[in-house]
Amino acid sequence: MIIIMESNSSHEQIENVVNTVKKLGFRPHISYGEEKTIIGVIGDERQLNESLFKSLPGVENVIPILKPYKLVSREFKKESTIINIDGVLIGNGHRVIIAGPCSVENEEQIIKSAKIAKKYGANLLRGGAYKPRTSPYSFQGLGIEGLKLLQKAKQITGLPIVTEVMETSEVEEVAEFADVLQIGTRNMQNYRLLKAVGKINKPVLLKRGMSATLQEFLMSAEYILSEGNYNVILCERGIRTFVDYTRNTLDLNVIPAVKKLSHLPIIVDPSHGTGKRDFVIPLSLAAIAAGADGIIVEMHPEPNKSISDADQTISPEQFAELMSKIKALENLIKSWG
Numbered sequence: 001m002i003i004i005m006e007s008n009s010s011h012e013q014i015e016n017v018v019n020t021v022k023k024l025g026f027r028p029h030i031s032y033g034e035e036k037t038i039i040g041v042i043g044d045e046r047q048l049n050e051s052l053f054k055s056l057p058g059v060e061n062v063i064p065i066l067k068p069y070k071l072v073s074r075e076f077k078k079e080s081t082i083i084n085i086d087g088v089l090i091g092n093g094h095r096v097i098i099a100g101p102c103s104v105e106n107e108e109q110i111i112k113s114a115k116i117a118k119k120y121g122a123n124l125l126r127g128g129a130y131k132p133r134t135s136p137y138s139f140q141g142l143g144i145e146g147l148k149l150l151q152k153a154k155q156i157t158g159l160p161i162v163t164e165v166m167e168t169s170e171v172e173e174v175a176e177f178a179d180v181l182q183i184g185t186r187n188m189q190n191y192r193l194l195k196a197v198g199k200i201n202k203p204v205l206l207k208r209g210m211s212a213t214l215q216e217f218l219m220s221a222e223y224i225l226s227e228g229n230y231n232v233i234l235c236e237r238g239i240r241t242f243v244d245y246t247r248n249t250l251d252l253n254v255i256p257a258v259k260k261l262s263h264l265p266i267i268v269d270p271s272h273g274t275g276k277r278d279f280v281i282p283l284s285l286a287a288i289a290a291g292a293d294g295i296i297v298e299m300h301p302e303p304n305k306s307i308s309d310a311d312q313t314i315s316p317e318q319f320a321e322l323m324s325k326i327k328a329l330e331n332l333i334k335s336w337g
């Protein structure tokens with residue numbers, strides 16, 4: 001349930017509603033919009049009655065939210081959320097390009113990647129220091145050393161850092177170096193980890209579980225928002241289907257679906273979505289055309305030498321081509337009015 005306060009409601013009236021919510025055993029979530037203050041009531045709604053709040057002074061309207069996700073829903077917040085990532089905006093028309101290698105491998109590799117990303121117009125640098133690998137014998141990432149190298153790359157290029165956190169106990173450490181904490185597909189339903197990143201004040205990139213429904217995806221985002229962190233960027237990275245020619249099936253349907261159901265920004269990862277280097281450009285363009293708020297791509301100075309995900313990693317030349325095609329596409333989209 002959300003309670004919409006009148007635009008001229010006083011501080012005391014808002015306090016009174018908040019206290020009533022608490023007294024009834026529910027948790028209030030206050031959102032101070034440009035025009036109106038909205039108070040979300042979190043808890044088991046079946047025990048709530050709209051009339052309890054409708055008669056309180058300063059209350060304009062009470063809307064029950066029937067969907068299981070509340071704070072992420074458009075009913076809770078009509079305007080699309082804009083997230084500020086160390087000066088880079090995403091959402092509501094602000095789109096970002098995130099590029100960089102799958103894993104941070106060494107200093108030369110990540111610095112070169114960052115410089116190429118910057119040169120062709122990426123807004124953020126990606127690179128995994130902690131890697132979730134299917135095989136325990138595969139490279140698991142450089143850990144803290146990788147985080148330090150990412151920091152160095154940021155100092156040189158100014159590009160904010162997106163990097164994955166896999167463990168609840170490592171959230172604080174990763175947050176010291178990262179501008180965006182990535183939650184990988186395998187951890188989308190690691191609820192302890194979601195709660196932990198919900199308690200920090202850094203944006204979170206939440207990747208869709210490889211077999212998660214849209215509702216499950218949004219419920220995972222709800223976990224993060226319900227802990228107080230409203231800066232969540234959703235990421236479609238492909239789902240498991242019967243299709244076996246590509247690594248995954250990139251579900252571009254979720255872009256308009258998320259826009260309809262939620263106010264959160266959504267980006268697309270065509271690298272993991274296809275698993276094939278040559279498919280990254282067409283699927284990136286499709287994602288932008290479908291309304292995505294950005295894309296995240298794996299790019300390496302020498303893609304064939306990538307320690308992880310080489311097959312889907314694009315070259316600097318392909319990245320340059322991608323960026324120029326995105327610009328052309330965006331000009332075309334603008335001309336549609």
Ligand code: PEP
Nearest residue numbers: 102184185186207237272
């Ligand atoms: C990654 O971004 O390198 C990664 C491991 O992604 P995902 O969790 O989507 O597989």
Ligand code: MN
Nearest residue numbers: 102298308309
């Ligand atoms: Mn990867």
